[in-house]
Amino acid sequence: MKDFLLNGFSFFARFAGNSLVFFWLARLLDEAEFGRLSFIFLLANFALVLMDFGLYFLVVEAVLRARYFRIAALLKVKYITSALGLLLMGGVGLVLFSFRGQLSEDYLPYLMLLLSTVMLALSQHYLYHFRVQGRYQVETVTQTFYSLGVLLGVGLLVLVGAVSLWTVIGVFFLLRVLMMLVSRGYFIHLHLAAHHPVLHWRRIAVYLKRSSLYGVTALVGYALLLLDSTLMYLLLPEQLAMYQGGVRVVLMVMMLTEILTVFFLPRLRGEQGDIHKRYYLGLCFFLAMAVWLPLWGFPLQVVRLLYGQALQDLAQFMPYFAVIAVLRVGLGYLGTLLTFHGYHRIRLQSLVSALATLGLAAGLLMPVDGVSGLLIAVILAHLIAFAYQAWWLRRIQAPGFLTGGQAA
Structure with missing residues (x-):
């Protein structure tokens, strides 16, 4: 109930x-x-x-x-x-x-x-x-x-009335991070109540101290994830138009990373069957996206002719949304690993991906001339995160990933 x-x-x-x-x-x-x-x-x-x-x-x-x-x-x-x-x-x-x-x-x-x-x-x-x-x-x-x-x-914003865009972003960001802090405390409470119902306060303090590094790392990732989604929802089309070229480059490289990951995993596993087909289904999806992106100018002309100004404005948003979707998958995957595989072994990976997310959000808000260095940093950070993730999962022989082991 x-x-x-x-x-x-x-x-x-x-x-x-x-x-x-x-x-x-x-x-x-x-x-x-x-x-x-x-x-x-x-x-x-x-x-x-x-x-x-x-x-x-x-x-x-x-x-x-x-x-x-x-x-x-x-x-x-x-x-x-x-x-x-x-x-x-x-x-x-x-x-x-x-x-x-x-x-x-x-x-x-x-x-x-x-x-x-x-x-x-x-x-x-x-x-x-x-x-x-x-x-x-x-x-x-x-x-x-x-x-x-x-x-x-x-x-609160409805009650206050007309405010600046940055005030809106600040209020959303602070409130959402605050709710994440409350949520994290609630999880600790549930864990203690379920597994250690007779703990006294001294043991609770020890538990919180041991999990503090994980908590800080996870909250950094949560905060940065909330920041990029806040910017996504609240920035106007005119403010994103000048960054479209840089966003397209990031998206193409991210898709290339996903393609390499999806393509090599089945070969490393040496496994045949249905799971093998799913990897190639993913490969086809990412290849289709990567081929479609360089032809961005042509679809934009078609949209302008067939669907009018509103859908054309939406089309200008699409590369940014696709980047956010890819990053959300990465951070969501990390969150799953944190939850089910033991947080103390993947702090570095979580931190690297969180910093990559921050780099992307910052790069999207900077002038075009200042974006290139940040884009390279974001790409390298994600490549490091993927490499570390693959090494760690192979080391612990995680079921269903790189080892060919069967899921429990």
Whole structure:
């Protein structure tokens, strides 16, 4: 029952926060600009969900294999409900926009909250049918606290009124990091309650001290991951246009790294069968992306001719979203390793990937002339992280990765 309630609140808070974002934009912009940006944000969110789901599915299903089927099931639930929620938000948003002249601004937040309630019902329906076993899921609790931070942040901005873009970014970032700290403390509480119910305070202090380095490293990674997603949602198309060339270079190199990883893993394992085919399915996916990117100018012309200005603006976002999706897969994979393989053996790997994420976020915000050095640093950091990850997994003979061992 507690799992059910936590999931319900998580989805409700997330979609209510997204709804309040639209309301906040409506107060800052005129009707024409609000309609254009709302359409862009809606399609961009949906595109990000699809890319995120596809990449996570490949990593979890093909690399982690059957031992982690519960994680795969949870991710499927998360992205299925996200996609449904975004589609529903788009439909209701179009209806509201068509009646914008007849709606009072005072009633708009209540309509958005009603929309969130409908989304909650949809998400609960799918959670009931695809529910993951286990009492406390890491994703559930983390998403709950994270969503609470988003909801509080957007609600505060709506109450305050018009503020600068950097104020918005700062409020979101600080609140989300705060919620991650609370979430980390909650996990420690659950772990102690489940495994050491009779611990006295001195032993608790020792436990916290031993896990402090992991906690700091994980929080750095969380904070940087939150920073890049905050920038992704809040920067406007005009501010990203000048960085499109640098983003394209980073994305192509990241895809090349993924291609090499996916291509060599089956050969190192020497394994045949279904898992072998999944790796090559991933290889085909990344190759298709790498071939498509150099032809970016041609698809942009097609989009301009067929779909108009709104989708053209969305197309300018796509390289940035793809980079974020790849980085999220990397950090999500690291988080899985931290959770299930023992954190004390991969601190360096987590820290390197966190720094790479920071480098990318910083590079995207700098002038074009200053980006090249940061791009090289990001690429090298990810190559080091992949190499260290492969070496460490082979050393501990992790099931289903490099060793040919069967999942437990």
